[in-house]
Amino acid sequence: MGYSFGRDDVAFLGSTAGHAALTEVDRLELTSATHLRDLDRVRRAYGDRAAALVETVRLRRRARAKLADANGWLFTDDALQQATPTLVARHRAARLAGRAVHDVTCSIGAELGELARVSPAVIGSDLDDVRLSMAAHNLAGTRNVLLAKADALVSCSTGTVVIADPARRADGRRTHDPAKLQPPLPDLLAAYPGRDLAVKCAPGLDFDRLDWAGEIEVVSLDGAVREACLWSPGLAGGVTRRATVLSGSGESWSLTDTDPAEIPERDPGEWIIDPDGAVVRAGLVRHYAAKHGLWQLDPRIAYLTGDRVPAGQRGFRIVERLEFREKSLRAQLRKHDCGALEILVRGVDIDPDQLRRKLKPNGSQPYSLVITRIGRTAAVFLCTAHIG
């Protein structure tokens, strides 16, 4: 949960004296091994401000993995956890380029910074005074951003695209119930009827409860699914599902339900491909297969197969199809001199870690086992992993 910042902390940290103190504190290691000694030094130098200084330096270090320009930024621990990663915020902002935007749950401003680069005018509002004062510090000098305290459930701007990112934690826990978000998602959607709206949500949210008429975009970054975003019909351009795959190297691609989805039914090819989680969560596995000349191992399972691997993707070359019996699996792994063993499971109730412990592979060659269901039977493929 971290240190509980007050507005006076923010005023100090943003002052010339605060800046100088942060520079000094940043010279310390601040690791778990040095924590007590470092904290004692900071307390002797800065008294009551020590906790705010140490926490800010720690959060800035942690922020580097997520936010591009956060060196001089102020955060709370929760606000940093909730902040949209820069590459994801940049992608959303690019879809709104040229439009005036109101971020109605702006927090410390991670999305505002990216919107300000491409939008003529940006409004940020939130109910949390401390986060708003941190946003004012973080975006100082960004001339096209206006900050205000306002309730997201009461529309207070006109002519803007509204973006929102309701907090995913209720009572300190993650929730999949849209009504338990803060602000509650159904109330938020009802507050902006007919407006152009983009709402960031957890990818695991139960979208069937929403009956959303626009687009649901699932976004992954470096292979991990990060969020779903609801785009109102006016911003969706006829798309209802989109998968967007971003990578830290700057490459990105998207696939939508308007892309072709016809694929053949065939026996397994040379390779098995596990599509990116964004594709799977967006329900676009067949579309992805059609785009890359692949087909499904089973129509109800998200593993694909084919005779080549899409460029840059990880694929599993099938070495042998095995029987799903523990004893014969163990014998086969021994025969192949299997050492490090990755186990991928879909559509069958198996715990990969437990199975790996039972199989006890102790050879020298790395392999992957893909265990799935084809029709009514479990299918096991011994594979080697490669990048296409």
Ligand SMILES: C[S@@+](CC[C@H](N)C(=O)[O-])C[C@H]1O[C@@H](n2cnc3c(N)ncnc32)[C@H](O)[C@@H]1O
């Ligand atoms: C998940 S955070 C937003 C993070 C932000 N998108 C970012 O990237 O930094 C959600 C924010 O919604 C704010 N919030 C919750 N209920 C609100 C309401 N009714 N009106 C305005 N803001 C609200 C919280 O204070 C919190 O800062």
